[in-house]
Structure formats: C-alpha cells, structure tokens
Amino acid sequence: MRPLSIVFGISLLVLILIGSIPSIAHQLSVFAWVEGNSVLVEACLPKGKHPKLGDVLVYDGEDQLLLKTRLLPDGTSSFPLENWETGFRIVLDIGHGHRAYWILTPYDIQQQRDGQ
Amino acid sequence: MNCPCVRCLQVFVLFAFILIGVACPVTATPPLNVYVVNYPLKYFAERIGGDDVKVTLPVPADVDPVYWTPSIADIAAYQQADLILINGAGYAKWINTVSLPRSKTVDTSRGFKDKYITVKETTTHSHGAEGEHAHEGLAFTTWLDLTLAANQAQAVAEALSRKRPQQKNQFIANYQSLEKDLLALDSRIKALATSNNTVPIIFSHPVYEYFEIAYGLDGKSVHWEPGETPMPSQIAELKKIHATHQVNWMIWEGAPTQSARNVLETMGIQSAVFDPCGNTPTEGDFLTVMQQNVANLDPIFR
Numbered sequence: 001m002r003p004l005s006i007v008f009g010i011s012l013l014v015l016i017l018i019g020s021i022p023s024i025a026h027q028l029s030v031f032a033w034v035e036g037n038s039v040l041v042e043a044c045l046p047k048g049k050h051p052k053l054g055d056v057l058v059y060d061g062e063d064q065l066l067l068k069t070r071l072l073p074d075g076t077s078s079f080p081l082e083n084w085e086t087g088f089r090i091v092l093d094i095g096h097g098h099r100a101y102w103i104l105t106p107y108d109i110q111q112q113r114d115g116q
Numbered sequence: 117m118n119c120p121c122v123r124c125l126q127v128f129v130l131f132a133f134i135l136i137g138v139a140c141p142v143t144a145t146p147p148l149n150v151y152v153v154n155y156p157l158k159y160f161a162e163r164i165g166g167d168d169v170k171v172t173l174p175v176p177a178d179v180d181p182v183y184w185t186p187s188i189a190d191i192a193a194y195q196q197a198d199l200i201l202i203n204g205a206g207y208a209k210w211i212n213t214v215s216l217p218r219s220k221t222v223d224t225s226r227g228f229k230d231k232y233i234t235v236k237e238t239t240t241h242s243h244g245a246e247g248e249h250a251h252e253g254l255a256f257t258t259w260l261d262l263t264l265a266a267n268q269a270q271a272v273a274e275a276l277s278r279k280r281p282q283q284k285n286q287f288i289a290n291y292q293s294l295e296k297d298l299l300a301l302d303s304r305i306k307a308l309a310t311s312n313n314t315v316p317i318i319f320s321h322p323v324y325e326y327f328e329i330a331y332g333l334d335g336k337s338v339h340w341e342p343g344e345t346p347m348p349s350q351i352a353e354l355k356k357i358h359a360t361h362q363v364n365w366m367i368w369e370g371a372p373t374q375s376a377r378n379v380l381e382t383m384g385i386q387s388a389v390f391d392p393c394g395n396t397p398t399e400g401d402f403l404t405v406m407q408q409n410v411a412n413l414d415p416i417f418r
Contacts (some may be wrong), residue, residue, distance in 0.1 A: 086188065105188055105192040
C-alpha cells in the first residue's frame with residue numbers, strides 16, 4: 001500500500017504541475033521585456049493561468065542558441081541583458097509540442113532601455 | 117533703356133535661374149515604405165498607392181502567411197516601416213509574438229468587426245513547415261467575401277491618405293477603380309451561386325467561412341492538403357460527412373494530387389480550385405486569380 005500511495009502521490013503532483021498545459025494549441029503565450037540589466041520573461045495560459053514547468057531558450061538574430069534556462073513555478077524567468085545587439089527570440093517550450101515565442105528586436109531593447 | 121550693362125545683367129540673371137533649376141531639381145518624395153501581412157493587402161496597397169508606395173510582404177511564397185514565423189530581422193523591418201497593414205480577425209498569428217508600433221499599424225478589417233465569424237473547431241493538425249496548429253477562434257480569410265475585401269481596400273486607401281494627404285485624390289481614385297473590380301467579382305459569384313446555392317459542397321480546408329456566408333453556400337470543411345495524398349482517416353472522415361451531406365464537388369485551395377482526385381472520383385466527387393490567394397501567386401495577380409476562381413465555380417452551380 002505504501003509504495004502505491006507514493007506512486008499515487010507523485011502522479012497527482014505531476015498532474016497538478018502539468019495541469020495547466022492547454023488541451024489545444026496556440027493558447028500558450030510568452031512575453032518578454034527589459035528591466036534594468038535583465039530580460040524578464042512571463043508565460044501565460046488562458047483564464048489568467050500560467051505554466052509551472054518549461055524550458056526557456058534564447059536565440060540571437062542569427063538564430064544561435066545563446067542560453068537555456070528554466071521557467072520558475074510562478075511562470076516567469078529572467079536572464080541577463082547581454083549580447084543583445086541582434087535582438088532575442090525567446091522560445092518557451094512546455095512540452096507535448098506546446099511552444100510559444102516572443103521577439104525582442106534591437107529597436108525594442110533600445111527603446112525599453114531608453115525608457116528607464 | 118538699351119544700356120548694355122542692363123542687358124548683360126538680365127541675361128546673367130536668366131542663366132543663373134536656369135542653372136539653379138538644372139542643378140537643384142525638385143526633390144522627389146520617396147515612396148512610402150509599407151509592410152503587409154498577406155498578399156491581398158499587398159495587391160490592394162500597390163493598386164491604390166501606385167508609384168507612391170513600396171509594399172513588402174516578407175513571407176516566402178511557399179509559406180502560409182497565417183502561420184509564418186518571422187525572424188528578428190523581419191520584425192525589425194516591420195518596425196521601421198512607414199505603415200504596417202494587418203488583416204485583423206486573428207490573421208498572422210505572429211503579430212501576438214512581437215511589438216509593432218501602434219501609431220503605424222492599421223487593422224484593415226477593424227471597420228467590420230461585427231461581421232467576424234467565430235469558428236468552434238479546436239482540433240490540431242500538422243502540415244507544411246509551420247508544424248502542428250489548430251483552426252480555432254476567429255475565421256480570418258475575410259477577403260473571400262469580396263465586399264469585405266472592398267472594405268479592407270478602403271481602409272488601405274484611408275491609411276495611405278493619412279500618410280500622404282497631398283496624394284489623397286489619387287489614392288481615392290485608385291481605390292474606386294479597385295473597388296469596382298472587387299464588386300464586379302462579387303456580383304459574378306452572387307449571380308452564379310444564388311441560381312443554385314443549395315448545391316452541397318465540401319471545402320478542402322476550413323478557410324472559406326466568409327466565402328460561404330457571403331454567397332449563401334451549403335458547405336462543410338475537411339483538412340485535406342492540395343499537395344498530399346489523403347490518409348485513410350481523412351477519407352473515413354469524408355465518407356462520414358458524405359453520408360449526410362451528399363456532395364458532388366470539393367473546393368480546394370490549390371490543385372489536388374491525382375491520387376486525391378482518384379479517391380474523390382470513386383465517391384462521385386469532382387474537384388474545383390478556389391485559391392484564397394493569401395500569398396503571392398506564382399502567376400498573375402489577385403484579380404486574375406479571383407477571376408479564374410470564379411470561372412472554376414461555374415460548373416459547380418451550372
């Protein structure tokens with residue numbers, strides 16, 4: 001019984017964690033903006049929800065992967081504002097083929113830096 | 117009165133004016149740099165703007181502009197444009213993944229938001245380079261109702277006129293010529309379809325919603341790609357529809373494969389092409405493609 005309970009508990013946890021994965025495509029969205037010396041990333045699902053797990057992949061203007069990081073349980077992530085001259089494509093992958101991206105062009109980054 | 121000095125001065129002044137005129141021609145205004153999200157808007161902007169616009173659709177010709185994934189450089193180019201014309205109605209999904217300058221962006225279907233069609237289909241599927249996607253939310257192929265296309269063209273004319281007020285009369289005249297062409301197509305389809313609009317039709321892809329409603333057609337949609345052989349599951353789905361919706365015609369976005377034609381012919385279904393023309397056609401332009409589309413409809417409703 002005890003091992004079964006553990007398996008059940010883990011399964012329940014996994015279900016809770018991935019419970020916010022949408023059943024249909026195109027409803028995951030990601031938004032990124034510059035704040036200070038960081039780029040902040042926020043992932044959203046319909047009805048004000050957010051995914052709790054996911055990989056954040058950051059590409060430059062030549063489509064080279066600059067860094068890979070994880071989404072935090074609150075649906076956010078961040079990375080240092082470095083090597084931004086060609087802009088960023090920020091891809092969020094929450095699994096099961098559910099991906100979304102946000103593009104920050106050099107113009108966006110400059111505007112947002114100037115606005116601070 | 118005939119002083120040689122005065123005559124010399126007059127000649128000198130005359131030559132000076134001529135030289136100034138030759139050396140400093142009136143600076144031509146550069147064309148407006150217009151970026152669009154699909155081919156119909158490119159065609160409309162070029163017809164209306166003429167030489168006063170340079171219109172760019174950066175989507176490769178073999179990619180559906182709805183599901184195109186732009187590069188950072190593409191978006192940077194949109195941001196630097198003088199005017200960005202979008203289709204609205206959820207067309208061009210990438211718009212929600214970037215920041216476009218609001219002051220330069222014009223939603224050409226905004227004026228008829230009350231006519232947007234909501235589609236309930238939520239299944240995902242995959243085709244082409246865009247990978248898995250779903251058709252859900254708003255139907256977006258607005259211009260297949262040619263009266264709505266004319267409304268979008270009018271929005272283009274107004275946007276160009278705001279940017280270049282001195283050219284407004286020319287833009288309006290060009291728009292009126294385009295509107296005449298679009299409404300002539302609309303009348304031809306109405307004349308064809310209304311004579312026999314109870315003919316059941318299958319659409320190869322769910323992109324004909326505005327077309328169906330505008331011309332009162334009795335259609336149902338499947339997910340068949342013109343360049344692909346239908347899978348058994350697709351054939352089974354069609355047979356299921358065919359059981360209650362006895363069709364003789366399937367309308368395709370592009371010419372189907374021979375294998376698809378063969379499958380349909382065994383069910384007594386013929387194929388006709390009505391190209392939505394969302395991206396730049398390989399031959400002709402928006403008007404000639406639509407004229408061919410109308411000609412292709414003729415045997416369906418005859």
